Amino acid sequence: MDIANSEGKTRRDFLNSIIGIGLFGWLLTIIYPLLKYIVPPKMREPEVKTIAVGKVDDFKPLSGTIFKFGNKPGILIRRADGEFKAFSAVCTHLDCTVQFDEKIKLIWCACHNGKYDLNGNNVSGPPPKPLTEYQVVLKNKEIFVQKET
Amino acid sequence: MSITKHINDWIDERFKLSRLKEFLAKKSVPINKHSVWYYFGGVSLFLFIIQVLTGIMLLLYYKTGEDASYESVQFIMSKVSFGWLIRSIHSWSANIMILAIFIHMFSVYFTKSYRKPRELTWLTGFVLLILSITFGFSGYLLPWNELAFFATKVGTDIVGSVPGIGKYLLIIIRGGEEVTGSTLSRFFGLHAAILPGIYVVILGIHLFFVQLQGMSEPSEIVKLSLEKRKSMPFFPNFMLRDILLWLVILNILAILAVFFPMELGQKANAFASAPRGIKPEWYFLFMFQTLKYIPAKVLILEGEFFGVLMFGLAGLLWMLVPFWDVKTKKGYRYRLVNTVGLTVLLFIIIMTIISHFFS
Numbered sequence: 001m002d003i004a005n006s007e008g009k010t011r012r013d014f015l016n017s018i019i020g021i022g023l024f025g026w027l028l029t030i031i032y033p034l035l036k037y038i039v040p041p042k043m044r045e046p047e048v049k050t051i052a053v054g055k056v057d058d059f060k061p062l063s064g065t066i067f068k069f070g071n072k073p074g075i076l077i078r079r080a081d082g083e084f085k086a087f088s089a090v091c092t093h094l095d096c097t098v099q100f101d102e103k104i105k106l107i108w109c110a111c112h113n114g115k116y117d118l119n120g121n122n123v124s125g126p127p128p129k130p131l132t133e134y135q136v137v138l139k140n141k142e143i144f145v146q147k148e149t
Numbered sequence: 150m151s152i153t154k155h156i157n158d159w160i161d162e163r164f165k166l167s168r169l170k171e172f173l174a175k176k177s178v179p180i181n182k183h184s185v186w187y188y189f190g191g192v193s194l195f196l197f198i199i200q201v202l203t204g205i206m207l208l209l210y211y212k213t214g215e216d217a218s219y220e221s222v223q224f225i226m227s228k229v230s231f232g233w234l235i236r237s238i239h240s241w242s243a244n245i246m247i248l249a250i251f252i253h254m255f256s257v258y259f260t261k262s263y264r265k266p267r268e269l270t271w272l273t274g275f276v277l278l279i280l281s282i283t284f285g286f287s288g289y290l291l292p293w294n295e296l297a298f299f300a301t302k303v304g305t306d307i308v309g310s311v312p313g314i315g316k317y318l319l320i321i322i323r324g325g326e327e328v329t330g331s332t333l334s335r336f337f338g339l340h341a342a343i344l345p346g347i348y349v350v351i352l353g354i355h356l357f358f359v360q361l362q363g364m365s366e367p368s369e370i371v372k373l374s375l376e377k378r379k380s381m382p383f384f385p386n387f388m389l390r391d392i393l394l395w396l397v398i399l400n401i402l403a404i405l406a407v408f409f410p411m412e413l414g415q416k417a418n419a420f421a422s423a424p425r426g427i428k429p430e431w432y433f434l435f436m437f438q439t440l441k442y443i444p445a446k447v448l449i450l451e452g453e454f455f456g457v458l459m460f461g462l463a464g465l466l467w468m469l470v471p472f473w474d475v476k477t478k479k480g481y482r483y484r485l486v487n488t489v490g491l492t493v494l495l496f497i498i499i500m501t502i503i504s505h506f507f508s
Contacts, residue, residue: 039317040324040331066422071327073420089422093445094453095306096299099422110423111303112441113508126452128445 045071050146056138059084064100064107067145073097074134074145075107079118084138086145087120087131098131107131176383179366186256187364187387188394189249195395196246197352199402200284203239204341211291213337215330218293219416226413237406243285245402247432250278258470258490261483262365268471270362273355275468280348285430287340293333298417300429301336302328307440310453327419428504435500436460438508467493 048070059065059078066089067074075089075098087107089097096111106123107116114125121130137144160166178187210229212221225232254274257263263271286304290297305328309319324331370378381387415424429437440456447455466473466489474486 038321040320043325066420068420071419073422091423094303096302096423096427097419097421110425110427111299112437122445126441126443126445128451 048147050137050144053086053143053145056084056141056143059143062102062105066097066099069134069145075100075131076136076143076145077107077118084136084143085118085120086134086136087116088134089131091127092122092129092131093125093127173384174382176360176363177380178364178383178387179370180379180381181367181370183256183260183367186253186260188391189253189256190359191391192394192398193246193249193253194352194356195398196242196249197348199242199399200239200246201345203235203242204345206235207239208341213291213330213333215293215333215417218291218333219413222292222413233410234403234406237410238402240288240411241402241405241409243288244431245398247281247285250281251432254278255490255494257365259487260365260367261474261486263471264365264474265471266362267358267365270355270358271471272468273351273358276351277348277355280344280351282432284340284344284348285432287336287344289430290333290336291340292413293417294414295417295421295424296414296427298328298419299423299427301332304429304433305332307453307457310451310457312454315454329419431501431505434504435497438500438504441508463493 051067051069053065053067053076059076061078061082062080063078065076067076069088073089075087077085077087077100079085089099091098091109091111091114093109093112093114096109098107098109098114098116100106101108104115105118107118107120108114109125109127112126114127115123116127116131117123119130120133122128134145134147137146157166178184207225210221210225210232212218222236225236227233257271257274286301290301305319305322308322309315311318320326322332322335323329324335366378428434436456439460440453443452443456445452450458470486474483
């Protein structure tokens with residue numbers, strides 16, 4: 001027979017709650033490593049700050065070229081006035097890679113028809129913000145692109 | 150006593166097969182003007198079986214990895230005897246299976262077959278639909294071509310737009326911050342191990358419910374007296390019709406695979422622009438097209454997240470229709486359910502057509 005205390009709790013209630021808490025803790029020790037396991041470890045990749053893209057004469061005015069910047073694509077634009085601009089080529093909408101469209105003379109993303117002007121500003125379609133801009137440095141007719149530090 | 154009879158008796162003595170035979174002999178399928186829709190569940194099942202069989206065959210040659218996946222599919226398509234056939238059937242069958250599931254779902258919806266006592270059959274069916282679409286999405290990446298690469302980037306990036314947990318989910322799904330060989334490994338595991346396991350269990354439950362409760366009949370027929378309700382024995386009458394239709398579908402698959410073999414396209418390249426005219430599989434087109442119309446910001450929410458939220462809510466309401474269809478008990482018509490169903494169907498069809506032909 002269960003003997004209840006003044007609040008109506010029996011010894012069995014007490015033991016049940018102890019077992020319950022123990023069981024919960026035991027479940028946590030199983031779930032925690034499983035959850036941690038499916039999160040991939042952070043890989044440290046050497047961060048690229050500056051990269052040589054090519055010679056000035058390799059790029060005609062009003063053109064765009066995709067280049068590798070670390071593990072992400074970048075786009076080098078040569079405007080009609082001959083000036084160079086460099087941006088991250090990752091569309092700010094859903095992560096696609098943009099391109100220079102010669103017909104409309106804008107930076108264009110094929111995935112959802114997002115458009116940016118040659119200063120990287122989002123001008124039409126779904127992109128929510130401008131492309132990230134990189135600095136372009138000219139040294140002896142060689143083009144270098146660098147991230148601002 | 151013949152050997153077969155002997156074996157039969159031996160098994161029967163131990164497992165009481167006579168009970169199963171009795172069940173099969175009694176199992177019947179109602180005949181009414183909606184009977185044609187009863188076939189589409191079976192068609193979906195048949196196509197799933199084709200998927201399992203051709204999938205296992207593809208496993209013999211398929212390899213995972215940024216440097217191996219595209220090449221191994223190319224090898225299957227060009228070097229392995231009938232490899233082109235197996236792969237084309239696998240991907241055609243996947244597409245037609247989704248179509249068959251959609252037809253099955255809408256027919257159950259409009260004939261109100263989800264009503265009491267079949268609420269849980271509807272729910273498990275909805276889970277199977279989601280699993281089938283996940284099958285499609287994960288399988289699409291496996292050849293590691295350009296289209297698949299960007300489709301996966303976009304699809305997973307949408308998950309990343311969920312506030313708070315989105316970033317973590319994105320990393321778990323992609324196996325890192327970018328779509329890489331790690332993503333390929335994860336999608337392969339999902340496609341060839343995790344999903345088939347879960348799918349078979351849910352499908353088993355779904356079919357078990359159907360066997361327990363029998364086929365649903367339209368409410369106007371249920372009201373008739375038993376003599377006026379027509380039916381056909383499942384075994385062998387309906388089953389033979391089922392099998393005949395399955396054979397027709399297998400032939401259609403073979404014709405599609407021979408005359409319209411699946412292309413492989415360009416290998417994925419993380420440093421190339423998204424190709425012109427890029428589109429997802431047809432069953433994602435309506436969502437893809439809708440995303441194009443949603444502005445970058447809706448109120449305080451980001452456009453993509455707003456889209457995901459709306460589709461998520463719509464899906465939830467759709468899944469729960471047996472519980473908000475308040476006229477279930479009385480077996481009445483319910484105009485709201487029909488209107489919602491027609492709107493959804495028209496929305497999907499119109500958006501798909503716009504996306505396919507006009508953009």
